[in-house]
Amino acid sequence: xxxxxxxxxxxxxxxxxxxxxxxxxxxxxxxxxxxxxxxxxxxxxxxxxxxxxxxxxxxxxxxxxxxxxxxxxxxxxxxxxxxxxxxxxxxxxxxxxxxxxxxxxxxxxx
Amino acid sequence: xxxxxxxxxxxxxxxxxxxxxxxxxxxxxxxxxxxxxxxxxxxxxxxxxxxxxxxxxxxxxxxxxxxxxxxxxxxxxxxxxxxxxxxxxxxxxxxxxxxxxxxxxxxxxxxxxxxx
Numbered sequence: 001x002x003x004x005x006x007x008x009x010x011x012x013x014x015x016x017x018x019x020x021x022x023x024x025x026x027x028x029x030x031x032x033x034x035x036x037x038x039x040x041x042x043x044x045x046x047x048x049x050x051x052x053x054x055x056x057x058x059x060x061x062x063x064x065x066x067x068x069x070x071x072x073x074x075x076x077x078x079x080x081x082x083x084x085x086x087x088x089x090x091x092x093x094x095x096x097x098x099x100x101x102x103x104x105x106x107x108x109x110x
Numbered sequence: 111x112x113x114x115x116x117x118x119x120x121x122x123x124x125x126x127x128x129x130x131x132x133x134x135x136x137x138x139x140x141x142x143x144x145x146x147x148x149x150x151x152x153x154x155x156x157x158x159x160x161x162x163x164x165x166x167x168x169x170x171x172x173x174x175x176x177x178x179x180x181x182x183x184x185x186x187x188x189x190x191x192x193x194x195x196x197x198x199x200x201x202x203x204x205x206x207x208x209x210x211x212x213x214x215x216x217x218x219x220x221x222x223x224x225x226x
Contacts, residue, residue, distance in 0.1 A: 004152070008150075032212070032213060034213035036213075042219070043114075043201060043217035043218060043219050043220060044153065044201075044217050045217070046213055046214055046215070049212065049213055087152050089213060091213065096141060096143070096158055096166075096205075097155055097158065097166065098155070098213065098215065099155070100145075100153045100154070101152050102150065102151050102152045103151075103152055
């Protein structure tokens, strides 16, 4: 079983729509959680951290549910430029090692 | 400012050849990471350096893989006797020390290795 599991999608949504997706992690000792974004044939870039209380960054909202061991990302008012693969990332109680999910692909159409 | 750079961007190797992939981290970044990303998958951790010290090489898939960072800046990932299953994008990332808990690793564009 993979440490971080994501629905690969693709999620195909019209501009202006809301799209949400989850990822689950297997290690209950996980400490830190993040969403990275990866455009096609580009490098991953940190999108946002995920806090227990939930957090927003503009149109993006991230939630963490420790009891059920899942993380979610919601994108409101989707833009064409939001089309990308979103990688769920978990840090297991050390200072450096990140574990990545396989990614969820989102395509926003005009 | 300059980000993480990697070279070559693309490499085609015949099975059995040795390859060397280079990473130039962001200046001043103490931590350096190598990841392997297969098609349709997320990056998989290979190895971690803090300055010139290789603190974790648990992700290296076999003893054909070797990484070094002799002066604590530029790093090289070497793959000996390449096999077809080594075909992947090799990503290098760097961060300031302690940034792992904040998830702030800065990735280079990667080297796409194809073994024929």
